[in-house]
Amino acid sequence: MPLSSRHLLGLYGLPKSDIKLILDTAKSFREIIERPIKKVPTLQGKTVVNLFFESSTRTRISFELAEKRLSADVLNFSASTSSLTKGETLKDTVRNIEAMKIDMVVIRHSAAGSPHYLTTLIDANVINAGDGSHEHPTQALLDMYTIREKLGKIEGVNVCIVGDIAHSRVAMSNIFGLLTMGANVAVCGPKTMIPRDLEKLGVNCFTNIDDAIKFSDVLNILRIQLERGAAVNFPSLREYHRLYGITKERLLKNKKDVLIMHPGPINRGVELSSDIADSSNSVILEQVTNGVAIRMAVLYLIGTRIEEEK
């Protein structure tokens, strides 16, 4: 059964069967990348463009590795400045690239909805690698994959996302995906970082970290992003750490054997302490490995879907 859509723009509204298909497919790729020869010919002859309008290292590398392991031809387009300042619209940029005959576009952009806009401009398949504060679907898929691997299931698992929810595409994609998969979802952070009316989605909102820890089987801890201008919605990094930092004492105090996840990069000593980041509860590096498998699965499922269409 193919995916229901020829693009992956977000997890909002994505059917459970699609998410399950991606996670199941990723499991096979996860085995492949443990082999001595990690490359499969699945996307041979396909051209994938990584269109990155916002600086990113790990997501781009993860996608690039996934594409190369599927034998696709890979083109990296990074615009350090926004297309606006260059005087060329997104429309012209992508139409130019598409004119060179490409099959798939992986886009990262600071403007929410850019991947949706892209689908109205070009015929290639579009994969969202993060758009503004909107969605980052492959990150949430790899997070869900990691939860399923570690806890054996997603349904019924208590997951709390901690940090600046209002400015986090990782948080939103996780919320959408986890709710679809039947997890119990919570968020925790200062009230200034939690979007208004979030409870309407069926999400528990905590402002006290101890309550959040008591609730959780999984803590997904977000990077406190100073670069997004978030600094105005909380007083200081020190205070953030004091109120919301995940430390060994805090976990011990709340008795919890809890899975620690983080999308990276980590601010050690801010959102979580070093001992926790490096503890046996932490699956942060496994998330990174799983990320490659998830992206291979998404590229494969979308890439082979093209062939079925043709």
Added chain:
Amino acid sequence: MKVLLKNAYAVDPQVELNSQYDILIEDGIIKRVEKQISEKVDEMIDLKGCVIVPAFADVHVHLREPGREDEETIATGINAAMAGGFTALCCMPNTEPAIDCAEVVTFIKDRSANSLVDVFPIGAVTKRREGKELALLGEMAEAGVVGFSDDGNAISNSQLVRYAFEYSSMFDLPIIEHCEDPSLTVNGVMNESINSTILGLPPHPSLAEVLIALRDVAILKYCGGKLHLAHISAKETVEVLRNAKKEKLNVTGEVTPHHFSLTDDAVKSYDTNTKVNPPLRTQSDVDALIEGLKDGTIDVISSDHAPHSIEEKEWEFIYAPFGMIGLETSVALTLTKLYHTKILSLEEIIYKMSINPRKIFNLPKATIQPDKTANLTILNLDMEWIVDKFSFKSKSINTPFHGWKLKGKVIGVLNNQKMCLNEQLKIIK
């Protein structure tokens, strides 16, 4: 030149007219309104099936000239107004240069002279609309502006607002406030709601609107003047206006058809034509706007016609400019959403779109009685049509209503001894 309008169903609550009449017009003046007129005339038009009403006025439009003639000109705006059923327009001063002195006022008046549509400039409150010092309000009043506004922005300096009320009251002209506290809407592009969270778009909360409305009402109460609240979009603002009216303050307010026809669900497509300021709100706001129209809190329906070029709207949602056009859909949306749903009667719509706006801004009166100017709009209330943005007279096509099926159509307008008919009518020579 004698024109006889036959079999017109005439409605004018000002003279309690609501029946079928023949209307004889001579040189732009209504001569007779009678059940049956038989007279030799130059032109006889059969208006069977049509309704004739006092001509509509749109008191909130952006004509873009001078400065952005690629988006709209005074001439194309006038054509759009005639197609849309309006014979009077009040144009906002956010042009380039801004309407902040008599020369620009005179320029616009000259450019629109001898037209079927009367165009009345609104002057800027502050020089270059910068919100720093008062513009030449007295000079502009003499040149013929009908109000003052920095529309597009609220005036954030409260002292300046106070001066504006005090100073403009000397000319008995209203201040038209675009209610938005800019510190609450930094980067904001859509209503703050669960939808802005789901779409990841920076929020533009209704709180920003209600705060400035409250402030302006307080200033008005303190020092007098006339306040007109532009494009009310939030339920809390309706309440502010309702309370201010209870206190008998000199305050009025308007709503746009897009704010009562759409909610922020429309933004889900990331269609930049749904990006408008103030933003589309929620269903409970729409319900409150409709309640405000029904109980008389909201006086006026105006379009906030804001043309933008295709190039400007072909951007990522957060980069595209705010605004949508409305002149050619305003009446039909109002009839579809308010008249055919029995929310407002035709008489009430005539108040909101003709009598009240003309009164608040002291525009030429429109009424169906002998010896008055034939300043009339002809409607077919039941005609259904599909909005086709490519057939618009406006120079721009930034509407989210393309493809909508609407019920009620503007057939034509008469004013200043001119007549413009959009539909083929039986003309008996």
